[in-house]
Amino acid sequence: MKTITRRNLLKGIGIGAGAAALAACAAPTAMPPAKPAEPAKPADAKPAAPAVVNNPGSAVTIVHWGFSGGNLEKREKELATKFNDSQKDVKVDIQVQGSYEETANKLTASLAAKQAPDIVLLSDVWWFKFARAKALLALNDAVAGEKGIDANDFVPSLWNEGLVKGAQHWIPFARSTPLFYYNKTMFKEAGIDKVPDTWQGLVDLAPKLVKKDGDNIKVSLFSHPDGASYIAWLFQCVAWQFGGGYSDAKLTKYELLNPDTIRAGQFYADSVNKGKWAVLSKDPQKDFISGLTATTIMSTGSLGGVVTDAKFDVGTAFLPMEKQFGCCTGGSGLAIPVTTPKEKVQAAMKYIAYATGNDGGAFWAQNSGYMPVRKSTADTQNYKDFFAKNPQFKTAVDQLPKTRPQDAARNYVPGGDNIIGKGLERIIVGKENVEAVWKDITAQLEKEGEPVKKDIAALLG
Amino acid sequence: MFVTAASFKKTFRRDWRDWITFVLFAGPNLLLFVIFTYYPLIRNFLLSFQEYNPIIDKGEWVGFNNYVDILIQDTQMTRIMQNTLVFTVSVVALILVLGLLTALLLNQKLRFRNGVRSMLFSPAVLAGSAVAVIWLYIFDYRFGLFFQVLKYFGINSPKWLLDPQWAMISLIIVYVWKNLGYATVIYIAGLQAIPADLYEAARVDGAGAWQRFRNVTLPGLSPVTFFLGVTSVLNSFQSFEIINVLTRGGPVNATNVLVYRLYEQGFTEIQNYGRASVVATLLFVIMFILTLIQLRAIERRVSYA
CATH class of the missing domain: 3.40.190.10 (Periplasmic binding protein-like II)
Structure with missing residues (x-):
């Protein structure tokens, strides 16, 4: 039997690389025969040239x-x-x-x-x-x-x-809001014909949509992004829906310790740890497209990509309500x-x-x-x-x-999104006491927000 | 030391030529070091005492405020230091031990040895962030490769990157996998540099396999081990791209290490260069001290015979 010597190995690698290079060269030359009927218009190749020459500089x-x-x-x-x-x-x-x-x-x-x-x-x-x-x-x-x-x-x-x-x-260009996405095909298969307009209505769908493999959730009802992926942007709406929020517009009052914001935090934690109908994901968009979650909330800016990539019927709806409707711009x-x-x-x-x-x-x-x-x-x-x-x-x-601008605590406090996002991770993943976490986060926001407070009052309406 | 004017002139003239030669040879290199290493080092140190706005390039001296913020008031700092310690100790120990074992194995006359060697070394030349993206898929707890393999054996997959208990382990796995090949190759070179007659002599003296390993191989490898130890420690402190792609320091700071904290403070929306510089200074001091310890204390035990 032939043994592999260093020379043989190198030779093999060389042949492999050569083949790859050849394949790369071959691709373009293989293309033209597919479209043989176009040699008659060489002038078409540079129509822009005269225009440029006519207007030099x-x-x-x-x-x-x-x-x-x-x-x-x-x-x-x-x-x-x-x-x-x-x-x-x-x-x-x-x-x-x-x-x-x-x-x-x-x-x-x-x-x-x-x-x-x-x-x-x-x-x-x-x-x-x-x-x-x-x-x-x-x-x-x-x-x-x-x-x-x-x-x-x-x-x-x-x-x-x-x-x-x-x-x-700052002229509006790629402005988005959070939007509720659901897998229409999955809803139809489960016999659901009405999209819930409240969180409770959504939670009630869990038995029909969550699929488990032993203790593991195979298909979740809902998917949260992790702290690194703007969860604080989305949770802001939920806090509003529950009647709470992050702060007022001038950073004079923080709302995290508002009982309603605490309730909202607890709701998020329970969705993953207690009710087990939601999961925390590295990439909710990927989860949704690949059918690993029945619903999620993402930016409207994802819609174009999602509709193109999903192999099922994509449905969208207003964000679910709790006490009230709440949705921010972004x-x-x-x-x-x-x-x-x-x-x-x-x-x-x-x-x-x-x-x-x-x-x-x-x-x-x-x-x-x-x-x-x-x-x-x-x-x-x-x-x-x-x-x-x-x-x-x-x-x-x-x-x-129906949307409104975001709370200053997320938008204008340096690192605000990051600070609140990490707090949410502590609540959901770390299973820490919600009130204690919000207390800590409020202290951090107050400290970081202090230097910008004056400017916000002076510069922003 | 009293120098007369005449002798000074004479010395100076001779020195002047030496200096020209020195500058010509060392100058270009030195200049690069000054611009790209020493200047940033000093600037960083100065920045750590400033409240600095990078957008308008203006700083205000604030004394030790940034140090107080990072070292005393930051409630996550203890966690971050612990993480850094756990990460560095684990990856360096694993890389050295596994690297040595694989090197011993691949130093035998086995079939496909060279193929295996190249395969093992290949992760070391890949870009860290590209590698990390692939591992994101491997670690996915619902359809990833590890999930599939564990499922075959009837084991529930942990949530890897999403579980604070497992996230650090996941990072260590990726880092060791990526850097093992390098250590192995260096160890193989080290093994081949040990004179064969030492083994022969040991055999003649009746030494068994373990004794030969213990008394010939290990001491013979000590310079290589020392080199790998120093470089692995320094590299592990700077491992950023894998963390940035896989976990971004999370979940709940479970994988946040010093170098990532530096990035977070300076280059995310926090954009606080002063505090980032404190972390950088801290990182520098720790690495400097560790290297000094390694050079002073451990190198004495290295045999270069």
Whole structure:
């Protein structure tokens, strides 16, 4: 029998690698025969060239830091391409920097290096940090300018969230709210024809939907994200539904020790530990798509990806109520750093107008699941047709008027989302006493919130 | 030491040439160290005494406030130090022991030996975050690979990354799996460097397999073990990417270690560079002291014969 010597092994590896390289080369050459009928139009290859030559140096290039990964990155790039093809003055170059956090950290570094992008996507918990440090441009003049946008056409609650001392700093773009997702097929198979509108109604469905394998939950009724994945954003709504919350708008009063917020915390813990109808998951979206959970609450911004990936009927509904209905806004908006030169600001506004408008904005909202941010967008015929075909998307838009801005404790306290999220983990996973945890968390929020309190009062309405 | 002007000139002239040579040879390297190591080190130390806003690049001196925040007021710090200790001790011990055992095995004349060696070494060259993403699937307690294997034996799968009791164990498994091959390869090299005549002499003296291992192999490997010990300890303190992908320090801080705390304080929405610098300084001091101890106390027992 042949033994493997070092030389043989290396030879083997070399052949393998060579084969892989060959395969990679072969792929493109294998493609053309499939479409043989197109050699007659060589002129088509560069139609853009004359246009560029006719207007040398006329296009302003705008660098835009945007979404990273998956459906959102793909769609945002398509949006920019649509814009670039629609006119010749401005060319938007979408650059991917990573998650909201990574983008914000890189923006921090780039501001110091005077290499900041012209437009940047900032999330709900990040933008105020930059606005407070005067790193974002006040956009009132640009909004009203020649290439500006009609501020009155924006959904007022979304528009007002970006106002600092009455001046717009953070234009609504990828704005979302939490949304209730359910697996329609699973509901039908279990003989459920009505989607519950209260938490109790949902809990009552557990016997029909939860599937167990011994003690292990195979299919859960509901799936929570873990502390690292914005659980504090979603739980905020539940706290409101129970009658509690995190804090008031000026950070003068924290609401975690409100008996209703304590009740809400206990409800979350019991859902996993006592009632055992919910699980804590590394990735609720994946769970939902792969049928491991019958329902979940996620951002509307996940809707586009979920509908594409799920192999079953996806249903959406308003968030369940308890004492009352409660749902917050969230997501991200577009800002222009102060480092952006004046001549580029108008060009950037032109893109922002397109990306939030009835043409580009509609494309973006329909393909991502984010809200149409203009009032007129949902009234266009295009949108009415879209809603008729995709009722899941309509739920999100219908829910929007019932939403309200988030509590300052999550949005504006540095690390607020993280602090509250870790508290929820202690309650759900650590099984600690809810009141004791909220007491500890309140103390942390108070300490971290103190330095921003003055600015919030002075800058935000 | 009294120097006359003339002799000073003379010395200086000779030294001047030496200096040029020195600067030419060491300068470029030194410059890189100064820019990328010493300057950040000092800057970090200064930052730890500041309330610093990175967006406008402005700091305010606040004395020991950040140190008080991190070392005294942070209720999670004890937990984080414990985690760091548990993680480092476990992975270093496992890597050294398992690395040695696999090296002994793969040093035998076995069939497919080289294939196995390359397979074992391959995780070491993979990117940590990519590896961690794969392990996310392996650890999934409802459909992951471990779940399937355990189910075959009729055992209930623990919740791995979602259970505070198991999350640290999961991390240790991934870290050891990833870094074992490196230790093994170094150990194999060490084994092959031990002169064969030592074994022969031991055999002639009537030493059994265990005695040969105890008195020839182990002392012969001591320089390698020492090297691996120092580098493994330092590396384990810096293991970030696996934690960031697999657990993000959770659940409930069960896998939060110093280096991850640094990231959390500085680069999540907390964005507190001052406190992050305190953690970095702490990490530096601990690593520095450990390395000193290893160099001073343990290296004496290493035989380089």
